[in-house]
Amino acid sequence: MDTTSPKKTLKIQSYRQLGLVAFIVIICIAIQFRNSRFLTVSNLLDLLTDDAILCILSVGMMSVILTGAIDLSIGSTIALSGMTTALCVSKVQTLHPLVCILIGCAVGFLCGAVNGFLVAKCAVPPFIATLGMMDIFRGLTYVISGGRWVSAYQMPESFKAIGTAKVADVHVYILIAIVVFAVAYYFFSYSRTGRKIYAVGSNQLSARITGINTAKISWLVYIIMGTLAGLCGVLWVSKYASAQGDTATGEEMSAIAACVLGGVGITGGSGKISGLILGAVFIGILNNALPIIHVSTFWQNFIEGAIILIAVLMNFAVKRHSERATLRRRKI
């Protein structure tokens, strides 16, 4: 334990994410130069609405990464739950939106449970388990839909209204994301199970010795991830009013990027919600800004990759610097 005073500890904590905050500010200023409509209220609300799904996903991904595992199947889970819900709603047009959301969450819950079972109980390495399940869920999505898509005209208005609902001009998705973040913040910082997750991620052996049921925790985080992905599936399909077989391909990479940028250590055991919010918002800014900075479309990929690389390296450099500073400050 470092022996610095509480005030100094606080400085170091916020110092860690300072790199990312500074980078976000720089990027925003740069984008504003290219397109002055970036920092307008309507655009920022748009940005957050589009980003809300990613925010929810990254909370789930964070809980998985905190235990030192990973989940590559969330894109396929979104597709599966979205397609299931869309099919239900196209067959039974009077389905209440809340029931739809429940269906989606249930499908996601099952997907997460299967993943968790493989990783926690069958000792399959998380990467391989979720890689395999990614293929399986995606295949199932095509199978249940018979290879067809569900289009907007097959969905009832009540369902599509989920995707456009607003409360006082703020999109419902932003509110859902805020609620998810708040619950997650409480869960990870103040609940016993949340602390257990950190313990399992830091040192699984020690956690087990202390009496923590590591298998149950590993299973739990996958269920959390799955349920959140299921929720996102419904939100996705409602927002775009379309359920396709290739929905959300590659979404897992965005979630992982958001987590890593937000300071969640990929080997587990460290990471805070406050950092995660920054990471998710950063990716959202990138996605929103790329089409509007008046560069050739063919430059978009390169710029996105370069920015992520710089952000990661900068974050890393700042973290190392702050860790070294902590070490130097230690009184021996």
Add this chain to the structure above:
Amino acid sequence: MKRQLLASICACTLLAASLLSACSSGGGNAQQTGGEAGSGQESSAASGSAASTGSSGGKKLAFVVKSTGNPYMERMIDGFKDVASKLGHTVVVKEPEQPTAEAQISMINEVVAQKVDGIAVAANDPDALQPILSKAKEKGIKVVSCDSSVNAQSRDVHVNQADPVAIGKALVEAAYDMTGGKGEFAILSATSQATNQNAWIAQMKEVLKNSKYANLKLDKIAYGDDLRDKSTTEMEGLLKSYPNLKCVVSPTTVGLAAASKVLVDQGYAEKIKITGLGLPSEMATYIEKGVCPYMYLWNPIDVGKLTAYTLDALVQGKIKGEMGETFEAGDMGSKKVTTAADGGTEILLGDPFKFDKENIGQWKSVY
């Protein structure tokens, strides 16, 4: 130890079960396509084995499409299967799960190994399939491309849904009309590599050079990759980057539907109009609302049917795919082989069809 044993037994049964289901669905695939398409008796008799039952028919035809799920592709497949089984052929349909050329190369390799007589392909890349299709042609397999062509050396003939020049002209005229003769417009396309869309956009650019359209300015070509979320984000980006935008042209069904939704949701329905190539079923609400005054397309079911007729004619030796040949395309009448823009030959389905408020009601349930 016990748990390991249990786990391995579960694993093996799961694997066996999925392999068995592959057998039954795959092996039955050839039979199913014959059986389900309408006239039960003669088609089910013709399917399954390669034995010929009538004077025409008994050949094995393969149809490789761009990707799975796309409603446009699905309807082409329906038309193709319908005609092919009526003519007594067995049909193998290959739908890659990702719209890549590599997947199509593997699939064409597989159908060549199955000794098919003819291949119809809606290509993901005009040039990448040349080696494998040349190999197929060397083995005597007839090659027809449809919707999205392969280059002239790879195919015997191309079935074109509509003349790209006509499409380009129609879309530019529509933009001109909707902007009131002058103003800015943008294009929301599919992927940056999409053959069809690139050909149509190239034609649009050619038409724009005409002095009539001097006041019509193309702001940007955005690529939505035929993904709903990307199309939506790109459309939102267009709205923010070009505040004076008056019209959006989207020559892809996914893009048109996504962009129309954005316009309606964000309240731009009065200010900005949209047009392009869209499926009537998907676009009906937007045409009725007026945000899309009119749009164009053709009947993908007819494209599939004509492809089947053409492939049948090739396989039966009735035509060779050379300029000037004619053949009977069943209920579609007589068709003629003409020169295509890329130096090969093609057969035209017809002109693009205009959908507007008057006729959308009758078409939205057809496709």
Add this chain to the structure above:
Amino acid sequence: MNLENTVRGGSGRKFNAGKFFLRWEWMLVFLFVIVNIFNSSISSYYWQPETFMDAPMSFLDKAFMVMPMALVLLLGMIDISVGSTVALASVLMGVSYRAGMPMGLAMVVCLAVGTGCGMINGLILAKYDEQQLPSMIITLATMTIYRGLALIILKDQSVGNFPSWFSYLGWGYVGGVPFILIAFAVFAVFFLILLHKTSFGRQLYGMGNNLKACRYSGIKTARNKILVYTMLGFMAGVCALFLTSKMGSTRPNVANGYELEVIAMAALGGFSTFGGKGNMIGAILAAFIIGFLRYGLGLINASSELILIIIGVLLIASVLASNVKPKMKLPEEKESPEKKSQ
């Protein structure tokens, strides 16, 4: 972390026939045989020499990258930028040829670009370990960058019209055996020797098990990491050569999704993502298993989504059946294995 997998005699240990045959690799051989029996039973087209020789062509271009990817996994790291590396190398080769460079030189450009991309990955990741600088996120970023470069260079165009001898690479036969198979065999032998017979290979096993210990023992971990990633980049260049030859043309969007397939093949081959174990034979066998299975299923026209499910089930089932990850045993658990908690 079972060293017996990697040591074959020579250390004074007795040759335990039972343990030798219970290895993962023999299970893969068994699986390969099963796949072939299955394929030939469902399709009459399978057991014909031309078909059988055709099958490798559909997956061997990917398989070139499986071997060095196995090395990366061995280190406990990952590289998801290989697909984009293939695209960039291919695009630059095409563009160089179009600009007038002789084809042979363009091919060298392709290999150089691949090597360069791999080396950049290696250089960034060399000095720091996974906790500090995760290889997944770095290669995610470089994946986007390389693909972006390919798009900037070629935009929406394609480049083709390569000399006719170029298609020999992907399609040619040498005395009845596909050329690509021969090339693959050469590289396979190289990687087999590299991993199992050289001290470099031993060092990789060590690094995968305990990176810090190796560094303190004097092993040049940074150099090894750079070498491994550079090799992966080079093989991506080789893959680009064969892929471009197969297609006769190139575009910026080729090799999309190759990375996860390659990783799946390597994972099936016994290379756990935790690092430290695996046998190169396993990776090669796994590539063939997945490749032949796909081909066989394609011959009976199983839908691509079903194939997807089957590959996923295969991956998980094979790991389940052998329980790759060694379970950490607590001291008291070692004495009484029946009393395992949970």
